[in-house]
Amino acid sequence: xxxxxxxxxxxxxxxxxKNMKYPLSPNSFSDDDIYQAAKVLFSKxxxxxxxxxxxxxxxxxxxxxxxxxxxxSGSSANLLASFALINPAKKNNLKVGDECLIPALCWSTSLWxxxxxxxxxxxxxxDPLTLNLSISDLEKKITKKTKAxxxxxxxxxxxxxxKIKSIIQKHKLYLIEDTCESLGSKFDKKYxxxxxxxxxxxxxxxxxxxxxxxxxxxxxxxxxxxxxxxLRAHGWDRGLKNNKEKNxxxxxxxxxxxxxxxxxxxxxxxxxxxxxxxxxxxxxxxxIIHKLKxxxxxxxxxxxxxxxxxxxxxxxxxxxxxxxKFVSKKKKFLSLLNKKGIETxxxxxxxxxxxxxxxxxxxxxxxxxxxxAQEVEN
Numbered sequence: 001x002x003x004x005x006x007x008x009x010x011x012x013x014x015x016x017x018k019n020m021k022y023p024l025s026p027n028s029f030s031d032d033d034i035y036q037a038a039k040v041l042f043s044k045x046x047x048x049x050x051x052x053x054x055x056x057x058x059x060x061x062x063x064x065x066x067x068x069x070x071x072x073s074g075s076s077a078n079l080l081a082s083f084a085l086i087n088p089a090k091k092n093n094l095k096v097g098d099e100c101l102i103p104a105l106c107w108s109t110s111l112w113x114x115x116x117x118x119x120x121x122x123x124x125x126x127d128p129l130t131l132n133l134s135i136s137d138l139e140k141k142i143t144k145k146t147k148a149x150x151x152x153x154x155x156x157x158x159x160x161x162x163k164i165k166s167i168i169q170k171h172k173l174y175l176i177e178d179t180c181e182s183l184g185s186k187f188d189k190k191y192x193x194x195x196x197x198x199x200x201x202x203x204x205x206x207x208x209x210x211x212x213x214x215x216x217x218x219x220x221x222x223x224x225x226x227x228x229x230x231l232r233a234h235g236w237d238r239g240l241k242n243n244k245e246k247n248x249x250x251x252x253x254x255x256x257x258x259x260x261x262x263x264x265x266x267x268x269x270x271x272x273x274x275x276x277x278x279x280x281x282x283x284x285x286x287x288i289i290h291k292l293k294x295x296x297x298x299x300x301x302x303x304x305x306x307x308x309x310x311x312x313x314x315x316x317x318x319x320x321x322x323x324x325k326f327v328s329k330k331k332k333f334l335s336l337l338n339k340k341g342i343e344t345x346x347x348x349x350x351x352x353x354x355x356x357x358x359x360x361x362x363x364x365x366x367x368x369x370x371x372x373a374q375e376v377e378n
Contacts, residue, residue: 004035021341024317025206028277029266036265051261055268056216062271063191065199065218067225070264071232074180074202074215075109076257078150080228081176081198081217082113085148087227089252094119094174098147103133104373106152106352110178114150121363122146123353125370130308131319131347132159134372139167148174153182153192154348156315157307161187161195168196176200180215183208184278184314193218198228203267208281208314209274211267214259232257281315288318301326319347327378350377
């Protein structure tokens, strides 16, 4: 067995020579993160095990949920949440064709699990000043066919969750909170991802914490937990308290969305530093905005997204909108940033209704426009 000092020496040797300027996310793995992963490798027990369970328990306690289940990605967490809602083991489960509302500004795998589960996605516009669901448009889109909402908390921000909670109670809707970009954000002192039936999180490379890959799904209902637990691994009940067979008792349909203990070891080690990362990100954003606004070149070229009222944000990045009279210079701005080694990207994937896959799956045959989402993309 190698000693920690030998492993850290090896890590430092192979890390030399990397010199990126301002990537979307720097290499945020500490030596100790890598050491924790190496320990799992040297143990030769790399599949999902005790470290994963320890991470799940710690995550649930921190976030304020009864149950947390680690998976191999935030996308898989969304998949589990969607398939749990249609599962026959769930009381009052959703049926094929039931409507699920989703913001037009979203990620691919916020949307596709809805489609894959046989539900009908119905798009809702967003507020360009928060990047999140427009409450007024959401209320307009609710019909008797509406049964669920896939809320997406964008880049650490959210919509007014007090109003969302009121809406889902009034109309008896299920709520999935895609919190993949907003781990650590609080609305009214309550963590995002804990307002609905399921909350999903991602530990991808550029997120608030990273395991390289990986994700988490949380819930408060025991039956919901048992469903996603069995769906995560083939549909069997191994590890559940009520299982009667020790080995191969399949109680449901299923996928294989399990993480490895390697990812859990890195994620768990980073999770201990989440509050520190959150403070650093907030400080960096304030410094950048302060410098830009005090520059001699400042002419109100940009709008900086502010957190919605009552939100304590855990920022994913620095979202910037180009003000309308400067939009014609968008390519020039991006070209200059790239030349200086400053990496940029669209906000999520822009107005998702413009993606080729929407046409392929005929999800907007009436060609409905979404002013807010389009403004953000522009």
